[in-house]
Amino acid sequence: MMSVMKRVILSYIFIVVAFATVGAQDSTDVKTDSTGTVRNTAIAENKPGGGKAILEEANALYNSGDFRKAIEILENEKDAQKSQGLESSGLYYNLGNSYFRVNEIAKARLYYERALLLDPGDRDTRHNIDYVMTKIEDKIPVADTFFLSIWFGAIQNLFSSNSWATIGVVSFILFVLCLVLFFFSRYILTKKAAFYTGIVLIIVVIFANIFSFRQKSRIEHRDTAIIMAASVPMVSSPDINSKELTILHAGTKVTVTKEDRSWLEVEIDNGTVGWIQREKLEII
Structure with a gap:
């Protein structure tokens, strides 16, 4: 009975590995x-x-x-x-x-x-x-940013979407090997090592997938742009006659938050939000 259970567990594990590998390959199609x-x-x-x-x-x-x-x-x-x-x-x-x-x-x-x-x-x-x-x-x-957000972003930016996905797949396979050792090893020390290593690996798998998804999302949904005109007014509403908030110059990076006809609502690093004509900038 125990032998049959072990075979079932192993079969299930290998099926999960196969699906996880295929899923990771799909997720890295950048x-x-x-x-x-x-x-x-x-x-x-x-x-x-x-x-x-x-x-x-x-x-x-x-x-x-x-x-x-x-x-x-x-x-x-x-x-x-x-x-x-x-x-x-x-x-x-x-x-x-x-x-x-x-x-x-x-x-x-x-x-x-x-x-x-x-x-x-x-x-x-x-x-x-x-x-x-x-x-x-x-x-x-x-503008001030919460330090945990800065750390999270710094770790995420260590690798590309594809690299994080690869790390996730490798970590998951190693996690499965730890499960095999935990269930089938006769030695207590081996079981303990496999258990704690498995916990670390599953955490790596989770975060690697999160980072991979976020990096891929940044590529697919680009919301940052560079000012291309020598100078351009940032105004309070999508109207050439609206109040001028500040002047931005060529090379400045902005975040696009909304669009309205030939205008884009953007946010600059200090948190100021305003409107710029679409022709004055280019999406990254």
């Missing part, structure tokens, strides 16, 4: 392509390297100082990838580098932010964004 990427920590620099021929050509032009031609090639490649439903954090990163070199700060930040959205754990991109922000005219203080 269409990205990272070919032809060469990165380092210095702002707006590329090391020579491999990749597709067209991106090697862009790197050669960049290194020779022909940044405009490099931008043209990279923009064409970006459009080609988008027509196939693909995005590349590396391609966005290189576009950010190139636009920075020609002093188009707003576009440089736009592409760095897009690269970071796809690969939130990339330190080079974060470094470059921090550097670009020193070149932006607006210095908006960030």
Whole structure:
């Protein structure tokens, strides 16, 4: 009887593992392509390297100082990838580098932010964004945030959606192995180790899935934007004649909260909410 029960438990566990693996593969279906990427920590620099021929050509032009031609090639490649439903954090990163070199700060930040959205754990991109922000005219203080929320976000941004999903799958498989040891081992110490390790692993599984879902949701439902115009008034209502709240400048990042015809309601880092004409900014 006990032998039959063990077989039933094992069969159930393996079925759950199979479904969990398939579910995780579905949850990580974020269409990205990272070919032809060469990165380092210095702002707006590329090391020579491999990749597709067209991106090697862009790197050669960049290194020779022909940044405009490099931008043209990279923009064409970006459009080609988008027509196939693909995005590349590396391609966005290189576009950010190139636009920075020609002093188009707003576009440089736009592409760095897009690269970071796809690969939130990339330190080079974060470094470059921090550097670009020193070149932006607006210095908006960030509103106070609960420290646990900051920690939660920092941990979430360590990896991309795909990476968190992979961590979740691996942790779940290890959790199942702990269950097997707990149910079938004859040694008390092994059972205890499997029990406590299993608790840790199931916590990792839960948070890895939460982080993966949140990262994927940020990619699918983009609600941040970069001011592209040299300067733009932020007004109290979606009307050109409404009260002006403040002036925002190129490169400033805002959060989009609502839309009304050709207007977008946005929030800036200090918590101020107002309206900006849609044509003055670009969604990340």
